[in-house]
Amino acid sequence: MRPEFTFGGAMSHFQNTGGPKGFLLKFALVYAVIGVATQALALWLQWPVYEIYIRAFTEGEGDISLYMDELAAVSMRSNLMGILMLPVSALVWAMFEAASQRRYMRSARFRLTVGADEGRLLVVALIWVAFVIAAYFAFAIGVLIPAVIGGVVFGAAGAVIFGIVAAIAALGTLLWLVARFSPAAALTVRDRHIRFFEAWNVTRGKGWTLFGCYLLMIVISLVSVLIFYGVLFAAGIAVLGQLDGTAPEEMTRALVTPQIIVPAALAGFVAICFQAALMHIFGGPAALAAKRDPAWAGEGGGVVDAFS
Incomplete structure (x- = not known):
C-alpha cells in the first residue's frame, strides 16, 4: 500500500523509507569526509x-x-x-542528492555513483537556479512597489511598514512555490526522466501541508544551529578569557595547539554531518508527496496516465 500523505508522516518520512539500516549515519559521515576534502581542495x-x-x-x-x-x-x-570548484561542487551535490532520492523512492542502500540519475538531477538543479534568479527579481519588485506606495501615501514610516509586510508576504509566497515544486528531484529519480513542472500537479492539495513541514523544519534547524554555535561561542569566550593578558605571540601559539585545534576540527566535522543530515531529512516531505502521487503505479509500473 502506498503511504498516506499526512503532516506527521511527511515530517518523519526520513525514518520510514525502508531498505538497509544506518543510511542516514553513513550519508552524513561520508558527506562530511568528502566535504572536508572538497573544502581542503578549495583552500589549496x-x-x-x-x-x-x-x-x-x-x-x-x-x-x-x-x-x-x-x-x-x-x-x-x-x-x-x-x-x-563549481563543477566539482555541483557533481558532489548531485551524487548525494541522487543517493538520498534513491533511498526515498527505491528503498536503496547508501551508495554514491556518477550516472544517469546524477546527470538528470544536474539539469533539475539548473532549472532551480533559473527559478531562484526569477524569484529574486520578483521579490525585489514585489517589495519595492508597496514600499514606494506606502512612502508616497504615509511618508517614511509607511514605506518601512509596507516594505516589511510586503517582504514577509513575498517570502511566504516564495516558500509556498518552493514547496509546490519541491518533489522535482524525487520525481526525476522516480521516473528516470527529468521532471520539474510536473511537481505542480503532484503537490495539488498538498501545498500547504508541505509549506508547514518546511516552515517547521526551518525553525527546528535554526534553533539547533543557534544552540550548537552558542555552545561553541561560549567555549571560545572561556578559552579567550584564560588567555586574557597574554602577549599576542603567545596567544597565537596557544590557539594553534592540539588542545584547541582538535576540538575545533571535531566541531566543524559535526557541523558538516548535521548539514548533511538536514539535506536528507528535508527531502522527506517532497519524496512522500511523490510516492503518494495517484498517477504513479509504483516502482517498475511507471506513471499511470502515460502508460495505461
Missing part, C-alpha cells in the same frame, strides 16, 4: 591569496595596501582555479 587553490592576507596581518600590521601588487598578481589565477 585559493591559498596564494590567503597567504598574502596572513602576511599582511602578521608582518604588515594589517595594512593590505602594502601587498596590493602581489595580490593583483595572484588573485586572477586563484579566482580562475576557484571556478574549477
Whole structure:
C-alpha cells in the first residue's frame, strides 16, 4: 500500500523509507569526509591569496595596501582555479542528492555513483537556479512597489511598514512555490526522466501541508544551529578569557595547539554531518508527496496516465 500523505508522516518520512539500516549515519559521515576534502581542495587553490592576507596581518600590521601588487598578481589565477570548484561542487551535490532520492523512492542502500540519475538531477538543479534568479527579481519588485506606495501615501514610516509586510508576504509566497515544486528531484529519480513542472500537479492539495513541514523544519534547524554555535561561542569566550593578558605571540601559539585545534576540527566535522543530515531529512516531505502521487503505479509500473 502506498503511504498516506499526512503532516506527521511527511515530517518523519526520513525514518520510514525502508531498505538497509544506518543510511542516514553513513550519508552524513561520508558527506562530511568528502566535504572536508572538497573544502581542503578549495583552500589549496585559493591559498596564494590567503597567504598574502596572513602576511599582511602578521608582518604588515594589517595594512593590505602594502601587498596590493602581489595580490593583483595572484588573485586572477586563484579566482580562475576557484571556478574549477563549481563543477566539482555541483557533481558532489548531485551524487548525494541522487543517493538520498534513491533511498526515498527505491528503498536503496547508501551508495554514491556518477550516472544517469546524477546527470538528470544536474539539469533539475539548473532549472532551480533559473527559478531562484526569477524569484529574486520578483521579490525585489514585489517589495519595492508597496514600499514606494506606502512612502508616497504615509511618508517614511509607511514605506518601512509596507516594505516589511510586503517582504514577509513575498517570502511566504516564495516558500509556498518552493514547496509546490519541491518533489522535482524525487520525481526525476522516480521516473528516470527529468521532471520539474510536473511537481505542480503532484503537490495539488498538498501545498500547504508541505509549506508547514518546511516552515517547521526551518525553525527546528535554526534553533539547533543557534544552540550548537552558542555552545561553541561560549567555549571560545572561556578559552579567550584564560588567555586574557597574554602577549599576542603567545596567544597565537596557544590557539594553534592540539588542545584547541582538535576540538575545533571535531566541531566543524559535526557541523558538516548535521548539514548533511538536514539535506536528507528535508527531502522527506517532497519524496512522500511523490510516492503518494495517484498517477504513479509504483516502482517498475511507471506513471499511470502515460502508460495505461
